[in-house]
Amino acid sequence: MSVEQTRVGIVVVSHSGRIAEGVRELAGQMAPSITILDAGGDAEGGLGTDFARVSDALMGADTGGGVLVLADLGSAIMTAESAIEFLDAERRSRAHVSPAPLVEGAVAAAVAAEQGGDLAAVIAAALSAGDGTPAASANSADALAAEEHRPEVAPLGYARSVVVVNPEGLHARPAAEFAKLAATFPVAVTVNGRDGKSLLQIMSLGLMPGAEAEIASPDPDGRAAVDALADLIESGFGDRGNAAPGK
Structure with missing residues (x-):
């Protein structure tokens, strides 16, 4: 069985077919190799679940x-749980309905699955989208206090500052590519002090074209990771031809 065949799949359940399709499309942009299916609306195409x-x-x-299921409202969750009960024992044992927020949870889960995470890792990633971490509550007092007191990169670490040049900034697809590359390195990496392996934390920075990003690692062996990630940003994520003017 290939790696793709053993990756975690995602199901998006919503009372609205358009919402389910939109979430699937967004998450799919971040994780093109993951099977993400939408199940929105009732059997007649109206609001409801089927x-x-x-x-x-x-x-x-x-x-x-x-498979991880993300659902929007109570009855959608109940429908998903009921459907799981009718699966055979083997499939039922590896199906999970998450209470994570629909959009953020699906995106975080998709990226974790794309990175090769098992079901437990994908479940944890979805929950991290709404557990009160800085990525989920960047404007909270606790998050701001944590940002003010975040530790400096250790003297033995390595840092490099680059300018964001691609027109999308460090959002959506570029942020997902960054997080996926960061996850391939065994060292800790940050972007302007945020976890470089967390899609939601990267996106919460709101880095637009022309913004400066400091890629850093406190690990003495982090130079290769920092350079690879800084080079990715400077390359425009393969979209250099459409980079910001003058870049």
Whole structure:
């Protein structure tokens, strides 16, 4: 069985077909190799949920690594849980409904799955989207206090400042590419003090074209990771031809 076949799949359940489709599309932009299926609306295409549609999505999204379900409202959650109960024992054991926020949870889960995370890691990533971390509550007093008192990079570490040149800034697809590359290194990496392996924390920085990003690692062996990530930003994420004017 290939790596792709054992990755965790994701199912998006919403009372609105358009919402489910939109969340699937957004998460899919971050994780093109992950099976993400939407099950929105009732059987007639109106608002509601459809047991058969959710069941089909659960079957289609589970290719061996399990499936995580994100749902919007209480009855959508109940429909998903009921559909899971009707799966065979093996599939049922690797299906999970998350209470994470629909959009943020789906995006975080998709990136974790794209990075090769198992079901437990994907579940944890989805929950991190709404657990009160700086990425989920960047404007809270606690988050601001943490930002003010964040430790400096250790003297043995390495840092490099670069300018964001691609027109999207460090959002959405570029942020996902950055987080995926950062996850391939065993060292800790930060972007302007935020966790460089967390998509949501990177996106919360709001770095637009022309903004400066400091890539750093407190690890003495972090130079390779910092340079690779800084080079990725300077390259415009493969979109240099459409980079900001003058870059």
